[in-house]
Amino acid sequence: MSESIEGHGGSIEGHGGSIEGHGGQLALAGLAAFGVRELFTLSGGHVFPIYDAAHQTGVRIVDVRHEQSAVFAAEAVAKLQRRPGLAVLTAGPGVTNGISGITSAYFNGSPVIVLGGRAPQFRWGSGSLQEIDHIPLVSAITKLARTVGTTDEITGAVYEAAVAALTPHRGPAFLDLPLDVIFSFGATPAPEPPKIEVIEPDPDDVAKAAALLAGAQRPVIIAGSDVYAGDAVAALREAAETLQIPVFTNGMGRGSLPPEHPLAFSRSRRVALRGADVVAVVGTPLDFRLSFGDFGEAQVVHIVDHPSQRATHVTPAASPAGDLRLILSGIATGSGVSGHTRDANQSDHADWVSMLRQAEDAARAAEEAELTADTDPIKPSRVYGELLRVLDRDAVTIGDGGDFVSYAGKYLEPAQPGTWLDPGPYGCLGTGLGYAMGARLTYPDRQICVLMGDGAAGFSLMDVESLVRQKLPVVIVVGNNGIWGLEKHPMRAMYGYDVAADLQPGLRYDQVVAALGGAGEVVAKPSDLGPALHRAFDSGVPYLVNVLTDPEDAYPRSSVLA
Numbered sequence: 001m002s003e004s005i006e007g008h009g010g011s012i013e014g015h016g017g018s019i020e021g022h023g024g025q026l027a028l029a030g031l032a033a034f035g036v037r038e039l040f041t042l043s044g045g046h047v048f049p050i051y052d053a054a055h056q057t058g059v060r061i062v063d064v065r066h067e068q069s070a071v072f073a074a075e076a077v078a079k080l081q082r083r084p085g086l087a088v089l090t091a092g093p094g095v096t097n098g099i100s101g102i103t104s105a106y107f108n109g110s111p112v113i114v115l116g117g118r119a120p121q122f123r124w125g126s127g128s129l130q131e132i133d134h135i136p137l138v139s140a141i142t143k144l145a146r147t148v149g150t151t152d153e154i155t156g157a158v159y160e161a162a163v164a165a166l167t168p169h170r171g172p173a174f175l176d177l178p179l180d181v182i183f184s185f186g187a188t189p190a191p192e193p194p195k196i197e198v199i200e201p202d203p204d205d206v207a208k209a210a211a212l213l214a215g216a217q218r219p220v221i222i223a224g225s226d227v228y229a230g231d232a233v234a235a236l237r238e239a240a241e242t243l244q245i246p247v248f249t250n251g252m253g254r255g256s257l258p259p260e261h262p263l264a265f266s267r268s269r270r271v272a273l274r275g276a277d278v279v280a281v282v283g284t285p286l287d288f289r290l291s292f293g294d295f296g297e298a299q300v301v302h303i304v305d306h307p308s309q310r311a312t313h314v315t316p317a318a319s320p321a322g323d324l325r326l327i328l329s330g331i332a333t334g335s336g337v338s339g340h341t342r343d344a345n346q347s348d349h350a351d352w353v354s355m356l357r358q359a360e361d362a363a364r365a366a367e368e369a370e371l372t373a374d375t376d377p378i379k380p381s382r383v384y385g386e387l388l389r390v391l392d393r394d395a396v397t398i399g400d401g402g403d404f405v406s407y408a409g410k411y412l413e414p415a416q417p418g419t420w421l422d423p424g425p426y427g428c429l430g431t432g433l434g435y436a437m438g439a440r441l442t443y444p445d446r447q448i449c450v451l452m453g454d455g456a457a458g459f460s461l462m463d464v465e466s467l468v469r470q471k472l473p474v475v476i477v478v479g480n481n482g483i484w485g486l487e488k489h490p491m492r493a494m495y496g497y498d499v500a501a502d503l504q505p506g507l508r509y510d511q512v513v514a515a516l517g518g519a520g521e522v523v524a525k526p527s528d529l530g531p532a533l534h535r536a537f538d539s540g541v542p543y544l545v546n547v548l549t550d551p552e553d554a555y556p557r558s559s560v561l562a
């Protein structure tokens with residue numbers, strides 16, 4: 001079979017398993033087998049050959065107004081679709097503008113590929129435009145970072161980068177392509193169909209974890225992003241149902257069990273962690289979101305997708321590392337549990353589950369007043385009370401902000417896995433519109449809704465222009481309290497005053513969106529929220545609902561920084 005893709009002055013030929021073309025064509029050829037259908041970028045001459053290759057091969061070019069949005073969009077694609085998301089950044093400032101996005105992908109274990117331009121190597125050191133060695137800048141925040149030295153190597157290097165990004169523990173990979181390398185022509189063998197290594201867990205580690213969970217009286221599972229990334233949601237559910245273990249979730253793990261599932265819990269986490277005798281944390285680090293793995297008297301089982309992810313600051317009672325499907329299935333079947341069968345050892349934990357259900361129900365009942373609060377100014381919780389009525393079960397919700405997004409995490413309940421995007425433990429503001437772009441491209445027909453603080457809005461709102469131009473409608477709900485709430489309230493509490501924490505009150509972010517070609521409106525009364533949200537989802541354009549919320553309202557939290 002012979003395939004030919006005509007390029008600008010070149011062609012990519014498949015003759016007996018070899019491909020030829022310019023550097024851009026050779027780069028995209030390296031990703032052909034990975035299902036990459038789009039690239040996110042902001043124009044720069046250093047990477048024109050990649051655009052030419054995309055243009056010729058039907059890879060959609062989605063261009064943005066700040067490189068961080070390109071990387072965040074690629075990350076959303078990677079997170080939601082579990083395949084490489086591609087960002088193409090021009091040399092120098094293009095790459096450095098992408099650094100927060102790459103770092104977020106690194107913290108989130110997202111398989112993002114960043115292809116950077118690079119000043120020509122034939123006169124390296126002479127002071128070419130945008131000449132900087134990116135590799136030292138990105139080495140600490142990628143799984144693989146290197147400069148491709150010859151045109152013939154490009155396909156193989158890109159392929160290798162994609163395999164590295166997809167191999168657990170997943171994460172971003174970076175290549176830069178010097179101007180003289182990418183504009184030249186070369187030839188290379190066609191890559192083999194990719195095989196991603198399945199990491200076999202140590203059976204003794206699995207047996208230890210299985211025995212602890214099977215023998216526990218008051219077990220709890222906390223499932224995080226790698227459960228979704230590792231396609232282990234079904235295995236998680238099997239383990240939870242077989243052993244009757246209550247499940248809490250964070251990150252992309254949210255929605256692994258639908259909210260109505262008898263073992264799905266969210267509000268009673270504190271009660272659960274205080275009362276548990278065994279806590280199994282699956283596919284997420286024992287970081288600040290999980291009190292650093294300190295659950296009082298409970299024994300900790302840390303289940304990770306690669307040995308590198310084992311916590312070093314705690315000593316878990318067991319820590320199986322490897323393919324999460326294998327580990328969770330092993331736990332479900334009592335794999336390697338010696339001395340007794342799982343059934344004989346298993347209790348149904350009925351009292352424990354029902355105690356947690358009572359705590360859960362009580363917390364939910366107490367929230368009702370918050371969700372329906374009819375105050376002036378509007379309480380942020382009321383925004384979520386209204387959204388819960390409007391959102392479809394498969395809606396993708398995205399959080400970008402401080403307190404306003406903490407409420408989103410609390411009140412929005414993803415009904416399916418892979419429908420919630422937050423910035424993850426790196427906590428970078430500004431993910432909002434990039435994530436929305438990636439989500440809209442992934443799901444052309446679903447509701448895509450960004451929950452944004454007014455402060456967070458400043459980082460990416462200009463990319464409404466990119467969304468409008470590329471016909472990617474999304475709904476943006478801004479909790480406009482006129483402050484950097486998650487900073488102002490803590491600073492006041494600490495110092496008795498605050499600085500650098502005020503924004504313009506009542507700012508018309510909706511008019512910004514309208515000026516960029518979208519639409520929007522201000523909402524100042526609780527009763528206007530519902531109709532405004534319906535108009536937003538019906539509008540078919542990027543639409544910003546600018547909700548003026550109460551600046552005195554502070555999300556109740558125990559710790560901000562540690």
Ligand SMILES: Cc1ncc(C[n+]2csc(CCOP(=O)(O)OP(=O)(O)O)c2C)c(N)n1
Binds near residue numbers: 402427429430
């Ligand atoms: C890029 C970046 N800069 C600064 C911060 C620190 N920070 C965390 S939350 C927050 C306040 C967010 O304010 P806003 O988006 O208005 O949400 P609110 O808390 O007011 O609801 C800030 C500044 C951060 N996390 N990321």
Ligand SMILES: [Mg+2]
Binds near residue numbers: 482
């Ligand atoms: Mg704010």
